[in-house]
Amino acid sequence: MARAATTADTFNAVAEPRRREILDALAQRERPVNELVEILGLAQPHVSRHLRVLREVGAVDVRDEGRQRVYRLNPQALKPIHDWVASYQHLWEERFDLLEDVLEDLKEQEN
Amino acid sequence: MARAATTADTFNAVAEPRRREILDALAQRERPVNELVEILGLAQPHVSRHLRVLREVGAVDVRDEGRQRVYRLNPQALKPIHDWVASYQHLWEERFDLLEDVLEDLKEQEN
DNA sequence: AAATTATATACCCATATGGATATGCATTGG
DNA sequence: CCAATGCATATCCATATGGGTATATAATTT
16 A cells, blocks of 8 residues: 555645745745745756645645746634644653653762 | 655644554553553554654653553653644734624623 | 646655564573 | 574565656746
8 A cells, every 4th residue: 555645634745845945934924835946956847746736635725826836824723733743742741840850969979 | 746744743643643542541651551451452563653753852860660660751742732732822812802892892881 | 719837646666664473692590 | 503583684576766858838038
């Protein structure tokens, strides 16, 4: 079956470095395709394909503006990812707390 | 060039639903492979391969325990992902604020 | 209407993937 | 020492991928 289709979910869509670059660029402001082509240094068809994937998972919206197509970030699409990682956050922070506790104990023993 | 190797970074490693399941299972407690096989309902070789990917990006650690290999979550590995999405958080929250503003305006107009 | 600009899509290719199955390799138990 | 257990690895396959290049489509300019 190979890997799940990239269009299936946001996790896959965002696993592509180029697509993260696109999102980063759109986080600053909305942009037409050719501006993204410039920024990424990729061929235009590839940018369009990445944009399509991002569209399909709802990470970006498009708007026709004359003969340009202006892409805009839809940040909400990233929330599921945020929620998932956030559920792990306390785990690495706990570990940090443990380290602090140990340092605290060492300090007390010194006195 | 096909997609970047899954072993390349944590984003790709975590893009696989099965691997997220593994991490979720390990978030509760460390587990030997056969326990993960049970939980995922996947063939053992596949679980081992997913574990290898997770190991290579540092998302899990292994420990030999008799003839078992006990896997443990390494939550820190997820921090880069957290940091990346977190940088977008204010964007979807801002939008929420805008919505609140609009509702506020509507309410005032009613009065 | 023709030429140009801005995108999207179609097709080709090499490669990476995940699942299936078979096998190798330790460690432990009899 | 041999069988059993617990994993890891190798090989095979169908499919999805991303990049390259060519082409289709739509809007604008001349």
